[in-house]
Amino acid sequence: MKRIFITGTDTDAGKTTSATALIHALHNHGRRCVPLKPVAAGADAVAGQLRNSDALRLMEACDIAVSVSAYQRVNPFCFAPPIAPHIAANQAGEAVTLAALVQHTEAVATANADVLIIEGAGGWLVPLNDAVSLADYAQEAAAEIVLVVGMKLGCLNHALLTAIDIERRGLKLVGWIANQPQAKPMSEYNANIATLKRLLRAPCLGEIPYLPEAHAEQLADFLNVNSLL
Template sequence: MSQRPYPILFVTGTDTEVGKTVVTCSLLEAFKAQQCRADGFKPVASGAEYQEGEWSNEDGRALLAHSYRKLPYNWVNPNLFQPAIAPHIAAAQIGKPIRTDILDQQLSQISEGAEMVLIEGAGGWQVPLNDTQRFSDWVSGHRWPVVLVVGIRLGCINHALLSIESITHYGCQVVGWVANHVVPRTEVLDENVAYLKANIDAPLLGVMDHQQGPVDPYQMSTSLDVTKLL
């Protein structure tokens, strides 16, 4: 099995609801097209549904469907909380705080046999895992490279530049970013993307158009250039 320059990529967003899951699934499909065995990993998710005899989360199911391997659900999303609230609050409510050492063990399990693992965070870069740690602490502790999903809408320039500033402050590198139009495109929003492209010191992997209905990661993957990560 070949050694990839980035065996682990952490996918974060400028906010919640900016399309991290859609982008992560599209990246998985784009890596498949480049003959890269990439699997998705959603370490923490809240908001569960009971389907086909087990509890699962919509984002976790999507990552499972687009991963290279057909894995058990709980490998892809090992920490699932039923209420659709902040994960650290949901975990505290049931007396099982999220521990980064356990996350490390769960990541090690799914990494075995994969060329690349795409870890999708929850919300943005600074979302808490427990009372004392955030996703940013876990990721920076390993110095994982980061892909930033920028939700293109009013305020996106500020959100993107602040996120990158924080990621850099924590000692991590943004190795690519994706512009995801979460609202219909306008000339002004295109100008925002152009400004970010000129001011972000990382390659723009692709621009994803706003979708009215269900999004097809297979189709959206053609908008992404992952050769810059291989």
């Protein structure tokens, strides 16, 4: 099963919006996807279980009915406060380990599907504990990387630094998505896009505009996933 890890230039770059659009775009090409949100911080209690809205959106995109067991399979580590995951885990008295995440990933990867879509939390180097980060997890999971660039001031630096560390780890950046997270486009949007296309050594899979009422199926039309097939 192909494994794609969705990371972002920072928090609120648009990872979930891009991930769900990507799922539908791949589905339009006959690829069945399975979602995984290994760690989430920021959740509400539903039916006696903490549930994160991003994980629920991934499940909806993959047409997975929400149950206690199905949710646990998609999002094994979930914490209530919307803070850094390793801090939330410490507050909850839990330990998020690389071994546990990799083991869970291997179990999910046995599903009857073509692509495992893994969505990170925050940016690329978000810590899981005092020793490892989500980047270490992506490396251990042997995933290909799609970078979501939140198109706002500072995105060039964040995108290029992320790409450098991805390459340093020997991982493959298979594409990037320009997501517009705010109603007013950033100053010199087109010039920034041109710079990213010139400096990032991966194809731009598409530009997702700010459309707060749009569904993931509609946003899929803004993506070209031919290079991922």
